[in-house]
Amino acid sequence: SQQGEEDPQALSIQEGENATMNCSYKTSINNLQWYRQNSGRGLVHLILIRSNEREKHSGRLRVTLDTSKKSSSLLITASRAADTASYFCASFYNNNDMRFGAGTRLTVKP
Amino acid sequence: DAGITQSPRHKVTETGTPVTLRCHQTENHRYMYWYRQDPGHGLRLIHYSYGVKDTDKGEVSDGYSVSRSKTEDFLLTLESATSSQTSVYFCAISVSDGPFNSPLHFGNGTRLTVT
Numbered sequence: 001s002q003q004g005e006e007d008p009q010a011l012s013i014q015e016g017e018n019a020t021m022n023c024s025y026k027t028s029i030n031n032l033q034w035y036r037q038n039s040g041r042g043l044v045h046l047i048l049i050r051s052n053e054r055e056k057h058s059g060r061l062r063v064t065l066d067t068s069k070k071s072s073s074l075l076i077t078a079s080r081a082a083d084t085a086s087y088f089c090a091s092f093y094n095n096n097d098m099r100f101g102a103g104t105r106l107t108v109k110p
Numbered sequence: 111d112a113g114i115t116q117s118p119r120h121k122v123t124e125t126g127t128p129v130t131l132r133c134h135q136t137e138n139h140r141y142m143y144w145y146r147q148d149p150g151h152g153l154r155l156i157h158y159s160y161g162v163k164d165t166d167k168g169e170v171s172d173g174y175s176v177s178r179s180k181t182e183d184f185l186l187t188l189e190s191a192t193s194s195q196t197s198v199y200f201c202a203i204s205v206s207d208g209p210f211n212s213p214l215h216f217g218n219g220t221r222l223t224v225t
Contacts, residue, residue: 030211042114042200042216043153088152092211099169100145100152 006089006101014109019076021104023089024069030092032065032072037086037103046074046087081110113137114217116201122223129188131220133201135181141204142184143168143214144176146197153200159184191224198222 007022025032031050035043047063049056049072056063062075076083086103093099113136123129133142141160145153145168155168157176165176173195177185188195199220206212 033213035214040218042202042218043214045213045215048213090153098155098214100154102150102152 006104010105012107021074023072025091033090034074035088079108084108116217116220120221131186133184139203143202144186145200193224196224
């Protein structure tokens, strides 16, 4: 079964707009991580947010975590064409496993 | 890429043949992982290693074995490849000392096609 379900599956926006992606998970987590993947490449880590944190920022990225709703969101502000990629959330399930969602495909049109 | 090299980058093989994929790291990280990525499933953990000769199964380990005889190399073997093992395989490492409590760094993947 999947931990970390992203929503929406695909998102298309214009350059300069904000992009919001959501992630839900099924069980208690230690931390939740967001990754980015460009076509044909491996995943690149963006942000890690721990279960006792509610919000984290990194440049144009903002991640929130709501443990009561078992959900997280990734906001990319002032998007650029170079932000076009797939974005994945991954929940730290236990000491031996981290489950990834199926991802959100973001397209930013110039 | 945190010094991670996967080889080969592409491979086509026939059903029933053995296949070994290699992951090599240039740094001395303890934890290494093998994932497969399929459309609609995200990444799923196959096996991971927490040291030389120390490995454990992940979510989708059936049909796969691994070996780690040196810190820098983590091998994934498909003993008898099946079409359901057609996928993109990613190796990853934890750059800190913990397992999933820290970010993972990924290689660029091996695209395997089983005909």
